[in-house]
Amino acid sequence: MSPLLKRILLVIPTLLLVSMVIFSLLAILPGDPVTAILGQEATPEAALALRAQLGLDDPLYLQYGRWLAGVLHGDLGRSFIDHTPVIDALKQRLPVTIELALGSFIVAILIAVPAGIMAATRPRGVANYFSTLVALFGMSVPHFWLGMMFIVLFAVKLGWLPASGYVPLSEDWRANLAAMCMPMLATGLRESAILMRMVRSSLLEVLNEDYIRTAFSKGLRDSQVVIGHALRNALIPVVTASGLMVSGLLGGLVITESIFGIPGMGKMIVDAIFQRDYVMVQGGVLAAALMVVLVNLVVDVLYSIIDPRIAK
């Protein structure tokens, strides 16, 4: 069996395990879902009726079995709160999160790779000190603060961008980009700090290799050596870090989403947890887990493209 196929088949038990863990965690959370849904003024009869309707009286394995059977038939269930199908909620939220994650990632790459290269090739130059400073800043500053500062600067003081408010890409791509610009920048800046340090250290290591010295002695230009010979070999750890980063971003950026009013997965899952909307949490986490598994798959494929020795 090819390694790739093996990886793909492993997705199934992984997702199954994730769903079981989430189901058990939800069951031991303090707070009854019926109280969370009905609130302070519920009558005991209403609580009883809702409990029966949601099937919460059944033993856990039965509840899980019912949910799993539904999923296998392509039915993720309906929200406890407003009865909308979970699949519809995912269709709305997932593209938002993917857009935010990819956008942030692109921002991070655009900053990290050039800055990392500059820092590595001129270890005693101004660029190195400057990019180290930026990296340190990016890692130390909480991104909710950075997000807020962006809003104050670009929306309140300068009035260039909307302070928040999401518009779907399909409705108006310009308004969408205007709204997504700041969250992508705020998240991308922070992520770029980690990535930049990765590029720098990995590249520094490679630049000390014998074949690089050979390349220089052949009379190649700096840029040819760095981009043509060194960078590719330095990319493996960077791709690993990027994979982890994108997985993290796809799980949802709860704080960024809250600050910029973006209806993504992170906020959906957190809200659902607070409302004890179990079915929604299950669906959301399953989708997030699927995304993470897919990203890992892509990372594996990328490894073998960058370094064909790995595929063998």
Next chain:
Amino acid sequence: MNKPLPLFQRLFPQLVGAGILTVLATSAACAAVINISLDDDPGKLDPSQSSMIVERMVYQSIFDKLVDLDENGKIVPMLVQRWTVSDDQKTYTLYLQKGVKFQDGTPFNAKAVEFNLLRGQEQKSLRRNELKYIKQITVVDDSTIRLELSVPFAPFMSILTDRAGMMSSPAAVKKYGDDYVNNPVGTGPFIYKGRLKGASITLEKNPHYWQAGLPKADGISYKIMSDVNVAFNNLRSGQVDITNRFPYKEITNIAAAANYGVINQPSLGFRGFYLNTAKPPFDKPEVRQAIDLLIDRNAIAKVVYNGAVAASHSPFSKAQFAHGEADAPPKPDVARAKALLKAAGKEAGFNFRLTLPTTPYEAQVGQMIQGMLRPAGISVTLEKAELSTQIESGKAGTYEALFVGWSGRPDPDQNIYDFAVTNGSLNYSKFGNKEVDDLLQQARLEGNEAKRKVLYDQAMQLLVKDVPYIYLNHDNVLFGIAKSIKGFRYVPDGVIRTATLVK
């Protein structure tokens, strides 16, 4: 030498012009849509299923109620033109507005009212408790309906000013079934157009609204902004016209604000914490009185809430007719509190757990209380819990002290009865006093406001001695509002009436 300009430079003036025109066109088109930020995403758009305070904001625009509240908290006609109450407070006859239509074109009449009230009494309805006293509904004619209550219940009309009195289109309810929560249809000034869960709810002007000249705006856009500072920055940048929360710390800077102001008026609610009278240490009234005497409410109101609350000692704010002397908080008195503790055999002090909501402000209140009780040797362990967990421990009586407030209702009965009466549904203190029960019951039978106030005053005199609940403050209705918005009307229930708003 005349060199031809590059294409971009040649086109630049046109591009800028086109850009400006687009911006102007968009802003002109959007000018009459009022943007209101909400701190939470409404779960269900069906008043019979509503359990969140914030949902009322959206309902207010979609649904009319049988009766409404005015600026002074008085009940005024809405879909009910006038009403009569029998002397025994048991029979209510409602005379309805004629010619009103639901947004789907079906007529609003006595049959529709009957449908809605029966629906509110169904087992799965969350309005069941509020409407439980309706024994019989008689449709007299198309615009008259008579309601017989099983017991005399003076607060009845006030209940119809809120969700229980909101009228849904029977045709729409039948058409959508369980999915009506996502397809609300009322008689209100704005029609539900759609929502982007977690982001916004869009409403459009109801062109056939029955009140002449209303609504003034072309539409309402509710935007979900869970962070108060984010909402505030949106107000500053002009993207939001009204915010349903306002950062307390910004109240002091309001004079310097160029394009927005603040509404800071009494609400109907109260904040404070229950003391579990069923188990030690709060089974002794002296201990409860000591706690009551040690807390400096004015300090909390100033330090934590920056004046956006009124320090209190009763469930009745200034916006309610039952507001009386009992609401004035006592002066903190450590010596007297110590004497009371001694009488209860607790002179060595004790420790108790105070369960707080997860919000940062309440955490601060908890810390202040810790400091205020320390001089009497009382140490407080602070605990945080979500509302649902709090409600459960309240019902089960497993807590020691429990910080749960109440958003308030227009009639005083709804702010005190279930909280203080023996075995009341919100009596988490597990407190009981026969005299209090009798007084609160009498107040339900009495139709006259002045006489009811006397009864509530008497009940409060007993309650300030028994102290089953430590009242801390009445939170204010606190909105940020753009100066460009006209027609705003403050109503003490804290719900924004959108029909009259204009930008």
